[in-house]
Amino acid sequence: MQEMQKIEDQTAGPKTGLWGWMDRRTGVDALLRSALxxxxxxxxxxxxxxxxxxxxxxxxxxxxxxxxxxxxxxxxxxxxxxxxxxxxxxxxxxxxxxxxxxxxxxxxxxxxxxxxxxxxxxxxxxxxxxxxxxxxxxxxxxxxxxxxxxxxxxxxxxxxxxxxxxxxxxxxxxxxxxxxxxxxxxxxxxxxxxxxxxxxxxxxxxxxxxxxxxxxxxxxxxxxxxxxxxxxxxxxxxxxxxxxxxxxxxxxxxxxxxxxxxxxxxxxxxxxxxxxxxxxxxxxxxxxxxxxxxxxxxxxxxxxxxxxxxxxxxxxxxxxxxxxxxxxxxxxxxxxxxxxxxxxxxxxxxxxxxxxxxxxxxxxxxxxxxxxxxxxQKAEEQEYMRKPFETELSSATLAAANVALADPEGAKGKEIFESLSCNACHGDGGVGTAAAPALVGIKAKHSPDQVAALFKHPTAKMTAGGMPPIDLPPDDLKALIAYVESLK
Ligand code: HEC
CATH class of the missing domain: 1.20.810.10 (Cytochrome Bc1 Complex; Chain C)
Known part of the structure; x- marks a missing residue:
């Protein structure tokens, strides 16, 4: 304390003006002094x-x-x-x-x-x-x-x-x-x-x-x-x-x-x-x-x-x-x-x-x-960083929303697609992820019957990739296939 007082005496100047006004109200001068x-x-x-x-x-x-x-x-x-x-x-x-x-x-x-x-x-x-x-x-x-x-x-x-x-x-x-x-x-x-x-x-x-x-x-x-x-x-x-x-x-x-x-x-x-x-x-x-x-x-x-x-x-x-x-x-x-x-x-x-x-x-x-x-994984990060920013409503969601408007059966299929978590692997709107390939454009590859056959008898790769077996009532199955086939 004595030391503090000495410092105070050595360094204190007359506290006038705004600083003095402030100091008399807050004690800021002494605070700063004791800090420094x-x-x-x-x-x-x-x-x-x-x-x-x-x-x-x-x-x-x-x-x-x-x-x-x-x-x-x-x-x-x-x-x-x-x-x-x-x-x-x-x-x-x-x-x-x-x-x-x-x-x-x-x-x-x-x-x-x-x-x-x-x-x-x-x-x-x-x-x-x-x-x-x-x-x-x-x-x-x-x-x-x-x-x-x-x-x-x-x-x-x-x-x-x-x-x-x-x-x-x-x-x-x-x-x-x-x-x-x-x-x-x-x-x-x-x-x-x-x-x-x-x-x-x-x-x-x-x-x-x-x-x-x-x-x-x-x-x-x-x-x-x-x-x-x-x-x-x-x-x-x-x-x-x-x-x-x-x-x-x-x-x-x-x-x-x-x-x-x-x-x-x-x-x-x-x-x-x-x-x-x-x-x-x-x-x-x-x-x-x-x-x-x-x-x-x-x-x-x-x-x-x-x-x-x-x-x-x-x-x-x-x-x-x-x-x-x-x-x-x-x-x-x-x-x-x-x-x-x-x-x-x-x-x-x-x-x-x-x-x-x-x-x-x-x-x-x-x-x-x-x-x-x-x-x-590192390469995937770098690739993602290179892509320009996309709002949530761009690409996949918009495409999927358009399907829903144009085609009620496709809309029902989309709901099934999401309720069965197909999008967890295949991505929203079937755009594909690291876990499963894109389904977009599958129409060119497989006819609806072929997709139905794939669902019934999945390939070894599908099973190995963790794709669940699909067991749905005929109407739902039809809607799901219609949706998958409609993905563009
Ligand atoms: C756990 C991840 C996973 C889930 C969930 C999943 N799939 Fe798959 N799917 C795969 C894998 C892996 C393949 C095989 C990829 C290959 O052949 O290289 C595949 C293949 C397919 C194919 C064939 C694609 C082709 O090009 O031959 C279709 C169609 C398909 N899935 C539809 C669906 C539908 C519909 C659902 C929802 C019921 C679903 N998948 C859920 C992982 C998944």
Missing amino acids: YEPIPGGARFAYVFGSGLLFIFISQVITGIFLALYYVPSADHAHTTVAYITKAVTAGSFLRSLHAYGASAMVIVLLLHLSQTYIYAAYKGPREILWVSGCVLFALVLGMAFTGYLLPWDQRAYFATAVGTNAASEVPLIGETLKRFMRGGTEMGTLTISRFFVAHVFFIPACIFALVASHISLFRKAGAAGPPDEDPYEPKKKTELFYPRQVLMDLSLTALLIVGLGSLCFFAPMQLGPAANPADAQYIPRPEWYYLPIFQWLKYWHGAASVVGILLIPMVLVLGIVALPFFDRSIERRPWKRPIAMGAYGFVSLALLGLGLRSQYLDNHDPGVAQQLAK
Whole structure:
């Protein structure tokens, strides 16, 4: 406090004019002063830049997120189209979406650096237990943001990765199935899943993050900067340097690096969007975002009864160990080379995570079937990106609507086609998908009788492709065939 007063005296000028008027009402001058003149034991360092880097990315995520939300519609019918619109039609929309999507990765990277720095410097020691716990909760919230945001574009990649993610939840003993249904809003994924993820991603988790960031910063200010590892965590003795100007400049240099790095990445390698989610596609091989790969690989090793150990016990011990760290690691020793157990544990966990992630990559690259399918999926994304934006009412839907107007029997056939989910594989209006060929123009290939024969005795390829046998009353069958034959 005395120190604060000294700073105040040194730096305070006469508070006059608008600023003085404002300050007398809000105390903003003192607030700004206390923010900028925070004393740092041992002086400014580049090691301390990650916290404000995170704050910067978070603000960027909020702003880009608000712009994305101006266009996005959270429903299974429209989510993908609206994201395609942002990506392909909105001015700088692809750049905006890329900033938000890569921003999530940048957040995880800087978060890991911030956590590592705090851990290696043992800056959780001293009166900083709650500060550390609030940081852990923030970490979990950021991973929650990444998980819920990933589904929202509703393309193949998003759909199948989230299907795996929510399925993993069902492995939790006792409450697994309930948990999975809670996340999905039902047994299958659809509009209710999107709205749940949307609410979590846009309202609930951000509100928690705002509250926790505020308390994290205020707890930090209360405990004071811990300083370098040879500093006493309770009563710092080193000469202090004020936060402003050198530490501010160092923090800003990370911000500048982030702006240039993220900006170039988004400009030169914009985020891809794949074709819309097709739940019936049985071939699709899901892969999570890179930071979830270690967990993804880890889950592969645990099945049946042992899975309680692998997916519940071990992670729980690890997480509890990390969260409770400042409560049981009570010594005031902070120098890394004097903390062999702490540093050993850090090295072991880091190497394990890295190893699991690399192993997952290695397995994908060395299984020809998987590598081929993954390459095909990537090619499909690239092809989809090259196509111009199409509204939902363009192509297929309009063609199908025209059929309905012109031909009542075809209209009935169309209803049957959709009620039997033929469109799940053959696409709306029979335009074809990755799972089944187009039926458009089939008239030139097969007469109505031949189609009827195909329905009765499906070819091996149809059976292999999962096409269900068709057993309908004669009238319905006739209408369905008329519709299929009418597809142009
Ligand atoms: C699970 C996916 C799936 C569903 C659902 C499905 N099909 Fe198919 N369908 C296929 C596959 C795979 C083929 C065979 C493709 C081939 O021969 O290469 C096929 C072939 C066909 C053919 C023959 C196409 C040709 O060019 O020879 C017709 C006609 C057809 N389906 C109609 C339907 C109708 C009508 C329905 C709804 C009752 C339906 N399909 C539902 C996957 C599906």
